[in-house]
Amino acid sequence: DTGVSQNPRHKITKRGQNVTFRCDPISEHNRLYWYRQTLGQGPEFLTYFQNEAQLEKSRLLSDRFSAERPKGSFSTLEIQRTEQGDSAMYLCASSSPYDSPLHFGNGTRLTVT
Amino acid sequence: DAKTTQPTSMDCAEGRAANLPCNHSTISGNEYVYWYRQIHSQGPQYIIHGLKNNETNEMASLIITEDRKSSTLILPHATLRDTAVYYCIAPDSGTYKYIFGTGTRLKVLA
Numbered sequence: 765d766t767g768v769s770q771n772p773r774h775k776i777t778k779r780g781q782n783v784t785f786r787c788d789p790i791s792e793h794n795r796l797y798w799y800r801q802t803l804g805q806g807p808e809f810l811t812y813f814q815n816e817a818q819l820e821k822s823r824l825l826s827d828r829f830s831a832e833r834p835k836g837s838f839s840t841l842e843i844q845r846t847e848q849g850d851s852a853m854y855l856c857a858s859s860s861p862y863d864s865p866l867h868f869g870n871g872t873r874l875t876v877t
Numbered sequence: 878d879a880k881t882t883q884p885t886s887m888d889c890a891e892g893r894a895a896n897l898p899c900n901h902s903t904i905s906g907n908e909y910v911y912w913y914r915q916i917h918s919q920g921p922q923y924i925i926h927g928l929k930n931n932e933t934n935e936m937a938s939l940i941i942t943e944d945r946k947s948s949t950l951i952l953p954h955a956t957l958r959d960t961a962v963y964y965c966i967a968p969d970s971g972t973y974k975y976i977f978g979t980g981t982r983l984k985v986l987a
Contacts, residue, residue: 868922869920
């Protein structure tokens with residue numbers, strides 16, 4: 765399967781802990797997105813990478829959130845000092861030329877207790 | 878933010894065509910409209926996209942109005958497996974964002 769891969773699929777953590785999620789995009793896709801989705805809502809944009817450059821961040825992305833895409837390949841999303849409000853599905857998507865559709869992974873479901 | 882509006886929910890009988898509307902009156906002239914669907918616990922699955930002309934693929938057809946302010950996704954022969962939340966999205970002009978609304982929850986009835 766050459767789709768977008770996200771790990772882990774599920775993460776349960778205690779409030780105050782740090783967590784890191786990984787996204788492996790489709791090979792040669794230079795555009796990479798992170799979204800967050802809570803129950804009953806559509807995905808909300810978090811951040812966008814073009815190759816290794818982070819070109820856009822949502823206001824939703826507080827100082828506790830950081831994303832990287834070293835070498836323009838895989839990406840990581842880290843949440844520091846997690847809060848219960850961070851509980852959500854974190855989705856990664858990749859795409860190639862502009863106007864091409866995004867291809868989503870199956871997400872990482874985070875539960876903060 | 879660019880905005881799309883869709884009905885909250887729709888029912889469709891199995892074997893009949895499902896027609897899902899979307900309004901995107903703020904879309905710019907050179908921006909595509911994209912349709913996705915999402916089944917519980919999975920990521921959104923790409924269905925189809927279009928700019929001006931109607932489009933068809935193995936999953937669905939997309940009808941875009943001439944003024945590009947709205948579109949309709951057509952599932953020609955809905956099956957129970959088509960039960961999902963369907964999203965119509967468009968890029969946010971001047972940004973790299975694609976904005977999702979709350980989508981249409983389609984229920985295909987046996």
